[in-house]
Amino acid sequence: MAAVAQHAIPFSRPATPGHVVNTVGFYGLGAMGYFMARNLANRRASEAGSALVVYNRSIAKSEQLLKELGADKVKIAQSAEQLVLECDVVFTSLASDAVVKSVYEGFAAALKQNNPTKNKILVEMSTIYPTLAGELDTLLSNIPHTHFVTCPVFGPPIAAETGNLICVLAGEYRSKKEIAHLLVPGVGKKAMDLGGNLEKAPTFKLIGNSMILGTLEILAEAFTLADKAGIGSAQAYELVKDMFPAPPFVNYGNKMVTDKFDGLTGFAIDGGLKDANHIRRLVTDLNSPMPVTDAAHAHMLTARAIHAEQKHSGEAAFEVLDWSALVAGARVAAGLPPFDNAGPAKVVKE
Structure with missing residues (x-):
C-alpha cells in the first residue's frame, strides 16, 4: 500500500x-x-x-x-x-x-x-x-x-x-x-x-456538495449553449479537460456529453435533490444566498419529472437517473432533447 x-x-x-x-x-x-x-x-x-x-x-x-x-x-x-x-x-x-x-x-x-x-x-x-x-x-x-x-x-x-x-x-x-x-x-x-x-462536519459536507452542484450547473449551461451554437458540447468538453482538469468537471462533464445518466452506478438524482434541499435550508438559516443551488435544484426537478413520464410510458433508458442528468433541465429550456445529446443541434456548424 x-x-x-x-x-x-x-x-x-x-x-x-x-x-x-x-x-x-x-x-x-x-x-x-x-x-x-x-x-x-x-x-x-x-x-x-x-x-x-x-x-x-x-x-x-x-x-x-x-x-x-x-x-x-x-x-x-x-x-x-x-x-x-x-x-x-x-x-x-x-x-x-x-x-x-x-x-x-x-x-x-x-x-x-x-x-x-x-x-x-x-x-x-x-x-x-x-x-x-x-x-x-x-x-x-x-x-x-x-x-x-x-x-x-x-x-x-x-x-x-x-x-x-x-x-x-x-x-x-x-x-x-x-x-x-x-x-x-x-x-x-x-x-x-x-x-x-x-454539526461542523455535516455543515462542511453541504458546503462541499454546493460546490459540486455548482460545477454540474455550470457545465450543463455551458454545454447546452455550445450545442445551440453549433459548436457542440463535445468540443466544449475538450476545453474543460484542458482548462479545468478537476475530477468533478472531467467526470461529470463526460457523463453529460455521452448521456451516461445511470444513477445505479453513480449518485442518484433523488440523493442530489435531498442534498440540494439541505443546502437551501442551510443558506436560508444562515442568510447566505446561493442562487446556483436554486438553479441546479430546479433543473434536477425538471430532469426527474421528464424521466418519470418516460418510465410511465416505457421509454426511459435508465431505471434511476444520475444527478448529472440535471443537464436535461438546461437542454429542454433551450429547446433540445433532454437525454439525447446525439440529436441534431438547432444550429448547424458551417
Whole structure:
C-alpha cells in the first residue's frame, strides 16, 4: 500500500495501551457504503486479523460482499441490534435523515438495555442536515462509554472503490483519532478535523456538495449553449479537460456529453435533490444566498419529472437517473432533447 502523506492524517496514531478496537461493524451497503465496507474489511483482515461485521436492510448486498471477500473478512449480522452490541466501532452510511434517525434510535434502545462496559464509537458517514447530528448526540449522550463522531466523506463511488475519499471528522478528539486510524489509508486518502462540534462536519459536507452542484450547473449551461451554437458540447468538453482538469468537471462533464445518466452506478438524482434541499435550508438559516443551488435544484426537478413520464410510458433508458442528468433541465429550456445529446443541434456548424 502506497505511503500516505503525513498531512493527510491530522491525528497521531492512537496510543497503546488504551482503547483496543477488536470488532468493527458497518451498516449500509449502498453505492458508497459497499465499497467503503469492502476496503475496510480488507484492511481489518490484513492488520487486525478480524472480520468486518456488516448489516444491510437488504441482505443480498451483505451476502454479495461475503461471497466476494470470504468469511475470514466479512461476517453478516442478523440484526442492527446485534451489530451495535457486538462491535466496538460501528460505521453507518445511509440514504436519508429519516433513516439515519430511525437507525440510531434503534441503536440507542439496544444499548440502553445492554449498557456497554467498554468504549463504543458510533460513526455517522451519511449526508445529513447538521442539526440532526446534535439530536443524535443527545440521544446517545446518556449511554455509558458511548461516543459519537460525524464523518461524512467527499468523493463519488469510484473514489470509494479505490479508497480515495476525503473523510471529514467532528467530535471528541480521542474518538476521532481511532476513526482516522481505521479509515486512512484504505477507505480514505485524507482526514480533515473540523473540531469538537458535531454539526461542523455535516455543515462542511453541504458546503462541499454546493460546490459540486455548482460545477454540474455550470457545465450543463455551458454545454447546452455550445450545442445551440453549433459548436457542440463535445468540443466544449475538450476545453474543460484542458482548462479545468478537476475530477468533478472531467467526470461529470463526460457523463453529460455521452448521456451516461445511470444513477445505479453513480449518485442518484433523488440523493442530489435531498442534498440540494439541505443546502437551501442551510443558506436560508444562515442568510447566505446561493442562487446556483436554486438553479441546479430546479433543473434536477425538471430532469426527474421528464424521466418519470418516460418510465410511465416505457421509454426511459435508465431505471434511476444520475444527478448529472440535471443537464436535461438546461437542454429542454433551450429547446433540445433532454437525454439525447446525439440529436441534431438547432444550429448547424458551417
